[in-house]
Amino acid sequence: MSTQLSTQANRQSAEALARSKGEPDWLVELRGEAAELAGTIEWPKPEKVRIERWNLTAIGNYEQPKEAGAVSELPEVVRGLVAEGTENLLIQRNSGAVWKQTSSELAAKGVIFTDLETACREHGDLVQPYLFQAIAKDEDKLTALNAALWNGGVFVYVPKNVEVELPLQAILYNDNPEATFAPHILIVADSNSRVTYVDCAVSDPGAAAGPFVHPSIVEVFVKPGALVRFGSIHSMGETGVDMTIRRAVVENDGRVEWIIGDLNDGNTLSDTKSVLKGQGSTSDTKVISVGMNSQQNSLTTQAVHFGKSSDSNMVTRAVMKDSASAIINGITKIEHGATKANGVQTEKVLMLSPKARGDANPILLIDEDDVTAGHAASVGQVNPEQVYYLMSRGISKQDAERLIIYGFLAPVVSEIPVEAVRGQLQRLLERKLEG
Amino acid sequence: MATQFVIDGLKASIDGKEILKGINLEIKGGEIHAIMGPNGTGKSTLASALMGHPKYEVTEGSAQLNGEDLLEMEVDERARAGLFLAMQYPSEIPGVTNSDFLRSALNARRGEGNEISLIKFIRQMEGKMKDLEMNPEFAHRYLNEGFSGGEKKRNEILQMMLLDPKIVVLDEIDSGLDIDALRIVSNGVNAMRSEDRGFLIITHYQRLLNYIKPDFVHVMMQGRIVKSGGPELAERLENEGYDWVKEELGIVDETVGQA
Ligand SMILES: Nc1ncnc2c1ncn2[C@@H]1O[C@H](COP(=O)(O)OP(=O)(O)OP(=O)(O)O)[C@@H](O)[C@H]1O
Ligand SMILES: [Mg+2]
Numbered sequence: 208m209s210t211q212l213s214t215q216a217n218r219q220s221a222e223a224l225a226r227s228k229g230e231p232d233w234l235v236e237l238r239g240e241a242a243e244l245a246g247t248i249e250w251p252k253p254e255k256v257r258i259e260r261w262n263l264t265a266i267g268n269y270e271q272p273k274e275a276g277a278v279s280e281l282p283e284v285v286r287g288l289v290a291e292g293t294e295n296l297l298i299q300r301n302s303g304a305v306w307k308q309t310s311s312e313l314a315a316k317g318v319i320f321t322d323l324e325t326a327c328r329e330h331g332d333l334v335q336p337y338l339f340q341a342i343a344k345d346e347d348k349l350t351a352l353n354a355a356l357w358n359g360g361v362f363v364y365v366p367k368n369v370e371v372e373l374p375l376q377a378i379l380y381n382d383n384p385e386a387t388f389a390p391h392i393l394i395v396a397d398s399n400s401r402v403t404y405v406d407c408a409v410s411d412p413g414a415a416a417g418p419f420v421h422p423s424i425v426e427v428f429v430k431p432g433a434l435v436r437f438g439s440i441h442s443m444g445e446t447g448v449d450m451t452i453r454r455a456v457v458e459n460d461g462r463v464e465w466i467i468g469d470l471n472d473g474n475t476l477s478d479t480k481s482v483l484k485g486q487g488s489t490s491d492t493k494v495i496s497v498g499m500n501s502q503q504n505s506l507t508t509q510a511v512h513f514g515k516s517s518d519s520n521m522v523t524r525a526v527m528k529d530s531a532s533a534i535i536n537g538i539t540k541i542e543h544g545a546t547k548a549n550g551v552q553t554e555k556v557l558m559l560s561p562k563a564r565g566d567a568n569p570i571l572l573i574d575e576d577d578v579t580a581g582h583a584a585s586v587g588q589v590n591p592e593q594v595y596y597l598m599s600r601g602i603s604k605q606d607a608e609r610l611i612i613y614g615f616l617a618p619v620v621s622e623i624p625v626e627a628v629r630g631q632l633q634r635l636l637e638r639k640l641e642g
Numbered sequence: 643m644a645t646q647f648v649i650d651g652l653k654a655s656i657d658g659k660e661i662l663k664g665i666n667l668e669i670k671g672g673e674i675h676a677i678m679g680p681n682g683t684g685k686s687t688l689a690s691a692l693m694g695h696p697k698y699e700v701t702e703g704s705a706q707l708n709g710e711d712l713l714e715m716e717v718d719e720r721a722r723a724g725l726f727l728a729m730q731y732p733s734e735i736p737g738v739t740n741s742d743f744l745r746s747a748l749n750a751r752r753g754e755g756n757e758i759s760l761i762k763f764i765r766q767m768e769g770k771m772k773d774l775e776m777n778p779e780f781a782h783r784y785l786n787e788g789f790s791g792g793e794k795k796r797n798e799i800l801q802m803m804l805l806d807p808k809i810v811v812l813d814e815i816d817s818g819l820d821i822d823a824l825r826i827v828s829n830g831v832n833a834m835r836s837e838d839r840g841f842l843i844i845t846h847y848q849r850l851l852n853y854i855k856p857d858f859v860h861v862m863m864q865g866r867i868v869k870s871g872g873p874e875l876a877e878r879l880e881n882e883g884y885d886w887v888k889e890e891l892g893i894v895d896e897t898v899g900q901a
Contacts, residue, residue, distance in 0.1 A: 432861050552689065593691075593733050593735050595717060596729070596733035597735070597736070597743070597746075597747075598716070598718040598721065599693050599717055599718075600743075600746075600747035600807065601721035601722045602746050603750065606746060609748060610742070613738070614735055614784070615737055616737070617738070618736075618737060620664060
């Protein structure tokens with residue numbers, strides 16, 4: 208399987224590509240090392256899902272991005288996602304950024320919101336200390352591959368004490384399965400800052416279909432007292448494989464909030480982790496997923512507590528149709544010394560067909576006595592008592608089930624921070640649930 | 643047409659066990675019937691069988707509302723035909739707000755193309771909630787989730803008031819209500835009394851019947867109506883219990899489906 212990998216990700220070609228893009232030496236070197244690693248180390252091994260059986264070879268070739276003249280020129284699937292009147296928007300098409308706009312207010316406050324390639328060239332001193340520090344490039348083949356090949360991407364830097372009122376929005380889309388589509392998103396929120404970031408990763412249903420892989424990494428650094436709200440919806444087509452690893456490192460009294468909608472039509476590996484390093488650091492993670500056809504989903508949420516009085520909450524809800532499957536893992540790890548930590552997790556799967564499969568694996572790993580932790584997990588079908596109750600008020604069976612299914616997903620849907628994205632999520636849910 | 647509800651020879655079983663052993667009852671618009679009876683005698687089973695709970699299998703008999711056999715219909719059709727059941731144990735539905743639910747129910751009742759406008763709906767809902775002295779916050783809470791026993795009962799009555807049914811079955815609507823709530827809920831029911839609406843009130847206590855005066859009182863034992871009378875029957879039961887009825891009828895074990 209690695210024939211294509213070794214041609215695409217070998218040291219020379221990765222370095223040559225990096226140089227041709229004018230990347231700084233440190234990055235060229237990082238890519239070279241990673242490319243070599245990618246040829247030797249293994250894919251990640253999530254519980255009960257054999258991702259090595261997925262089509263992971265379609266990594267494609269770098270496609271030189273062409274700047275878009277206007278948002279109106281972009282495909283319908285992208286335009287529909289753009290928040291009305293948005294001032295801070297970044298769009299990646301296939302291998303690179305094609306649209307960027309930031310408000311003057313943001314720039315005046317010293318906030319940086321640009322594609323990661325540009326950030327590496329123009330703000331290397333800010334990027335280098337963080338890039339591949341939350342996630343190491345040598346963790347597995349996926350992280351190495353992203354390190355070697357990542358393109359476009361997003362960089363957000365919010366200086367100390369700066370509060371960014373309006374959400375920053377990124378749209379990452381693929382309309383050429385032959386192109387490498389491997390974003391890397393890096394967010395650094397300095398002490399006591401606040402920011403909301405929302406992105407959508409989509410593929411254009413109007414474009415020619417073909418197998419593609421989306422190896423993506425998100426790293427978030429939350430400095431003391433800072434707050435980062437991170438919302439993300441993935442809705443790529445059936446021929447795509449989405450592998451996205453997200454990780455936040457949270458310092459004293461910092462907080463990260465993850466709101467993730469995994470709504471791809473293809474196989475999906477999604478792993479979202481908060482490392483609660485600081486005292487009083489907190490994390491809230493909400494994930495929803497809808498699976499259809501024979502789609503496989505591996506959905507993992509993790510919280511690792513180092514800080515005293517750190518707090519984590521993780522909720523994953525998945526609705527599986529047809530013969531789709533969801534393996535949901537929740538891992539709460541409390542390290543020795545993290546006294547008064549509290550970690551709670553819930554995983555729930557609703558199966559809408561007898562062939563659908565759901566599996567919830569809550570895991571608590573606790574090395575400290577003075578903590579509280581809890582988990583709840585359930586896998587089941589739509590509750591007939593609830594359907595009966597709604598029907599007894601005149602609501603048809605179909606509508607009753609709809610209400611219950613949407614209600615099941617509501618705790619996450621209602622939290623999506625950008626109105627346009629929330630509306631889009633609703634439409635995506637309707638398409639997947641009722642299509 | 644004046645409402646007429648006729649239950650004829652209704653038998654029902656659960657898991658193959660016969661619980662209802664032939665119920666006959668006729669309720670006309672404007673009438674209030676009360677059903678009393680010891681625990682486990684089939685009162686809720688009657689309510690569930692009428693509504694069409696999937697666990698209960700009707701094996702014999704009919705239940706006609708204005709000439710239409712309800713038992714031939716799906717649960718939602720029965721509701722739209724005008725049957726309403728305030729349940730003894732209403733379900734909790736997480737993620738569905740009370741107001742979204744109420745609006746769906748109301749629109750289902752009104753039919754496609756005749757949906758109520760949002761403004762009008764909110765005005766109606768808020769008006770009724772006020773009558774029931776419900777905190778407006780309950781409109782935005784998830785349906786029955788975390789509601790106290792009494793709050794659930796009030797919410798059942800709110801639904802009844804909005805849906806304007808022809809036949810109302812109240813299954814222990816008074817259980818879990820405090821003294822003030824009992825009065826408020828009773829006022830709600832009394833306000834709904836009308837010539838074209840009939841009520842079947844299942845209760846254990848005379849107390850509710852002090853507020854909602856019944857025209858007829860029935861006693862249920864062993865899955866049958868074993869005795870019927872006027873309001874004075876309820877008073878006697880309250881004072882003397884059920885032993886005299888059992889004695890009169892030679893009943894030793896009044897429950898059903900236990901053996
Ligand atoms: N789902 C069920 N599974 C098994 N048995 C049931 C079920 N529902 C009812 N029964 C049995 O049927 C009998 C009648 O129950 P029902 O709930 O109708 O009584 P009730 O008269 O309403 O009692 P209460 O006054 O306590 O509410 C009881 O013995 C009960 O255990
Ligand atoms: Mg009962």
